[in-house]
Amino acid sequence: MDSITFEKTPNIMKKQDTLELLPVGSRDSSPVVVEGLKAQNSKPFIEANTEEVDLLHLKKDCIIPVFSKDNEKTLAHQEFIEIAQNSISKAFPHHSIELPEIRVSHQIKGRIPDAIHKQAKDLLEHEKTIYYERMAFIIRIPSISENINGNELSLTIGGVRAYNQENLYNRKSFEKFKFFIGFQNMVCCNLCVSSDGFVEDLRVTSYQELQAKILEIIQNYQAETHLNQMKGLSEQFLTEHQFATLVGRARLYQHLPKKLKSEIPELMFTDGHFNTIAKDYYQDDSFCKDDNSNINLWNVYNLFTQANKSSYIDTFLERNLNAFEFNQSICKAISGNSGYHWFLS
Structure with a gap:
């Protein structure tokens, strides 16, 4: 410290x-x-x-x-x-x-x-x-x-x-x-x-x-x-197409066959969370997309943690950590260096 x-x-x-x-x-x-x-x-x-x-x-x-x-x-x-x-x-x-x-x-x-x-x-x-x-x-x-x-x-x-x-x-x-x-x-x-x-x-x-x-x-x-690590998130951006792909893939993740799901890093967020994340991509006053419809990963991360406020107390901190690790890995996946690339492909 x-x-x-x-x-x-x-x-x-x-x-x-x-x-x-x-x-x-x-x-x-x-x-x-x-x-x-x-x-x-x-x-x-x-x-x-x-x-x-x-x-x-x-x-x-x-x-x-x-x-x-x-x-x-x-x-x-x-x-x-x-x-x-x-x-x-x-x-x-x-x-x-x-x-x-x-x-x-x-x-x-x-x-x-x-x-x-x-x-x-x-x-x-x-x-x-x-x-x-x-x-x-x-x-x-x-x-x-x-x-x-x-x-x-x-x-x-x-x-x-x-x-x-x-x-x-x-x-x-x-x-x-x-x-x-x-x-x-x-x-x-x-x-x-x-x-x-x-x-x-x-x-x-x-x-x-x-x-x-x-x-x-x-x-x-x-x-x-x-x-x-959090500052690094503000330096990477997703296009509107990449963000839409991420949200769509995240919804598919919950329904993947067990074998395929085991090969992809864990995502603890649900469809309800992603409804909020998708809405706030357009509407959140602090973390929405920019004028070109791009969004940096710091803002995406905060869309995740904002949506996580609807989680019950006993799963809240685990999902909060998962949000950080997920966005850290998406940051690497933009360069094709992470198992999380599935969420952007």
Whole structure:
């Protein structure tokens, strides 16, 4: 991270705030106060069927699922976020960080035992219990930024927790998390994720282990390489015919015979995504075609990540990474040096 000179971003904050974090693995210790900055409301980083909540709601209003065979609790959503905040403050001690943007979906409802015989319409608020099966969050570090093709990018860290990918009917064992460090395009709030900044299957058993692995991911992230790769996308263009061929081939990809499909690199996007990508090729204010109907691959990449906002939380980061790798390979395929040339032929 020290080898790259980041530009100082404009002040996009409304006001300064603080948030209390408990030291990892010490839930009864005095709180550590970490500076947090409240960002202006903007487009969400994911849409689909999600809603935005704050950290206080997760801490005060939500129960914590347990592993049913031994009643051991899971690492709760709010604990994951707090551990990430602590890790970021350790990795970037001289930078202010924003308060987390948190999106949740698939609310699981319940009730307290005293309300067992009540009809649902008669339940009082204190008799209801909830938690969210899926949660995603991001935390921006706005003072670390870069500009690509006129778009301001801010360093961003975040993660996903999806209880539907845990076996809560068993005994407690390794718990699964997804974590990334990358950049967010502040023009559209699309996330930019690369392979060295993303771990899809982060398995841990404790607070300390989760923090250690998060710090390792942050330290191993090659920011300069990632930025250079994204800048390279802005230097390659597709004609309208090539773009139309890519979209058409992508639709065929989903229906290829198994043997042929196995010979072509994976594409995780669906017809629904490509409907959005095709529409935005003409209509998106920031990433549409130019006056000659050509489009650079940086814009194509952002059409992909924009369409990906309609994905569910538990597949969102994987598709985001696939969008980056797909467009990187299309960049090579223009010169005929990639297995992805099938999408342009």
